[in-house]
Amino acid sequence: MALSQMPHRLNRVAASPLGRALQHGDILFKGAIALSSLSLFGLMIGVGMMLWLRSGPMRANAGLSFITATVWNPVDEQFGAAPFVIGTLTTSLLAMIIAFPLGLFIAIFLAELCPTGLRGIVGFMVELLAAIPSVVYGAWGIFVFIPSFVTPVGNALMDALGNPQRFPYLPIFQGPFFGASRLAAGLILAVMILPTIAAISRDVLLAVPRSQREAALALGSTQWETIWQVVLPYGLSGILGAVILGLGRALGETMAVTMVIGNVAQLSTSLLSPGYTMASVIANEWGESRTPLYGSALIEIGLLLFIMSLLLNIVARLLVWSVARRTPEQRA
Amino acid sequence: MHQRVRRSSNIFMLGLTGLTTVVGIAPLVWILFDVFVRGASAISIRFLTDTFKPTSLGGGGIWHALVGTGILMGLASLFSVPLGILTALYVARNPNTLLGLAVRFGTDVLSGLPSIVVGLFVYALVVSGHGYSALAGGVALAILMLPIIVRTTEEMLKLVPKSLREASLALGAPEWKTSLQVWLPAAMTGILTGLMLAVARVAGETSPLIFTALGSNVLSTALDKPIASLPLVLFKYAVDPSKVRNAQAWAIALIIVALVLLLNISARLIATWRSKMMY
């Protein structure tokens, strides 16, 4: 459209009644985008509210003791969430303990050492781990990972450290061990949250200003000393945020965990025993929760999950944000 | 002497990080290898075009699940894309208002929400009154896609140089026209990659569908009835004693992983191509 013609046509449009209405369409537009933003925020509130309201009967029934009660017996209407809360925390913490050092080292490799050409590909491959759906991890867990990795490792741990006579104060590796266990769930979760920790830590490390590194190198540190003593402490809060985000992801994982954890609602001191997590019990038992109390007990477990992931998310974002705020953007 | 220790520990630790990266990527290679080898041996044209048959009759295929997944993806995109784009427009235009910050907070929370909780929410909202349906499944998946679409759209919108919008406004175009016909199209490839990533995220989601779409053994295109979906069928077939079903589960895993990989790689390629184009 020729430049001279443009303003002319638009002026004509603006002058006509239709045109003026369209101009005031701005109000409609601004209203629409504000409304949709409100609805998104409202969605978050809605989820929280629905969980709160529908768990009402169970909360009225047991209050906070729901979280510490250890018996889950739907037939007798006895609902205690402790086995699931402990199960979730155990598997998630195990996953974090394994994934944190691995993820950190991968992030260091990607941020500091990787030749720039390779950086994109390797980083992409790490992120692909996060793209594989949970249910595929679960199927792989049942047919491949448990038989060929978890079982030998679990048996080795049990044989080496699980003898109640030799290590009476180390119950976590005591048998019996049948493959489907908290160990299996923790290991698979570790693989699943590794990319989260690695990718965000890498971004945090890349955001550390070059000047810091250069100063350390100028003073004669080796590269590793620079990383360990200067770069990492600088980005520590961000890395912590990455770990917490990974933990948050591990908390909510349903399918992969359900398929490898054994589905037994019992507290246990051993990693080699089967367990149950909050997300798994909801997935397995929601379909048949036929009394109102049963349903609201499961929803209260969902509420607990919601609150936990909400808190973790907030803390993590604050931590990551604090690193970004401190440093002026200087890409290495 | 001390120098030697420092130097060798330097090389050792740096080597360790490289080793860790290899160890970290190993599971990916392992899973992809298993999925491709085991899945490929069970895939056939008949498997893809046949619908469910009981194992006593051979096991059938997954056409009903392919159609179901397509419909669910379509519904989820239909619900989440307009809402997501409008929201992102608001946040990109008004980043520092209370609502803008609230929306950012909301998307962060929603993106960290366990998908099973989303399933519960949609059950209470939709299924309680109207039964299991494809619509309910679509709503659940849309809620999961929303944060990704909002975030990527917002970032893509911010990348568009302000001068473009200012030029349009200077020529007398109203705000809505500028946003919808100038700003948005300029960011369109980025928004599309965001959509692809969001679809890749929900392509494998199972738990929210368990109590919304329920799953079906029948080919169905109705929106108000239960519908099949690839991840649901994968879950059912993997936890099944029949070897035929297990083999089919691997084939489905292959299809889902291939789809997710394709979407992710395409999104990455488009992003690199676009950044090359911009400079």
Place this chain on the structure above:
Amino acid sequence: MVTRKLLFVSLLAVALMVTACAPAAKVVKETVIVEKQVEKVVKETVVVAGTPQVKEAAKEVVVTATAKPVDAPNSINLNASGATFPQPLYEDWAFAFSQRDPSVVINYAGGGSGQGIKDIKAGTVDFAGSDALLKDADYQEKPELQMIPTVAGAVVLAYNIKGVTATITLDAAAVVGIYSGKIENWNDPALAALNPGVKFPDLPINVVHRSDGSGTTNIFTLYLSAVSEDWKKGPGAGTAVDWPVDKLGRGQGGKGNPGVAAAIQNTNGAIGYAELAYAKSNNILYAKMINAAGKTVEASIPSTVAAIKDAKFDGRLTAVIVNSKDPEAWPIAGFTYLIVHKDYKDCKKAEKLVSFINWALSDAAATSRASKLLYAPLPNEVMPRVIEVVNKITCNGKPVVTK
């Protein structure tokens, strides 16, 4: 410029509307039913990569029929969920019935008796399958529900012990011992006494049970309660119980009968209870049992029929048949039921449902399919009562079947 764009957009909108409405005008699909169904037996080899056993031959039966169950806009869709106990049979029946009558499509989603009961009470499904009986409270809450027995099946103890390829024999005491946790290892003398020729390894027993609300659990625990006072006073019978082995760390939960069977298959040293069809069709070894009369029986149609011979059906058309005294009876047998509404709002659905159930109960083809999957038909004495109740199903007050 503006008007041209408007015109184009409106034309596009009209075009979209036309294409959206067009499929409704299209003819639905061909409904040619092939009279003679040719069964081709095709041997297909499934290669499981990376494991020592390279090839596994799976027999595939290909039924050529052109009428495929497709949910077209004007087909009648019956949705059901519920017990996995009869699921192989119901899926088979649903498929066969849709071939006979392509206007109806039946989707049986499974999920366990607990889910079936919940869904039928909530009204989210048209009918449900359940081996667990509705309680008085359920009937009070929803008096319009009716249970209809369909077939009887056998619950077997399936096991997976590396190195043991023989069929073992168990008695009531052994089963109670295993499930109460007292028998901890496969080399326990109690098991050796029952199986003199079998060499059991030194392997802890992994006891598999259901993780969901299950009618199969109900049948199994009714048996355990019938043969053991301790069990009756302890965990008792029900769709879900407190399993003693869980506290000992040797329990494992599987979702649905398929989940239990899969868990047994994937765990060395596992034993669990599952419906016969799941063990048989997946080549999982299952134990013979010594019944109440002291005889060693194998789970089969004859032993299931013997178990249900003297079944006494109550006014609600339900019966419990565990631990029958008949010498040929399989001790852990149970009926499975459909739960329907006594009155439906949708007449087309009600009509098709009644026709389906009548076909399933009386048609020779249906019964033979059931027998092939090792489900026993109802005893002749109770059949007329059941058919009568089925035909009493009404739609908006009017009976569906007019005789």
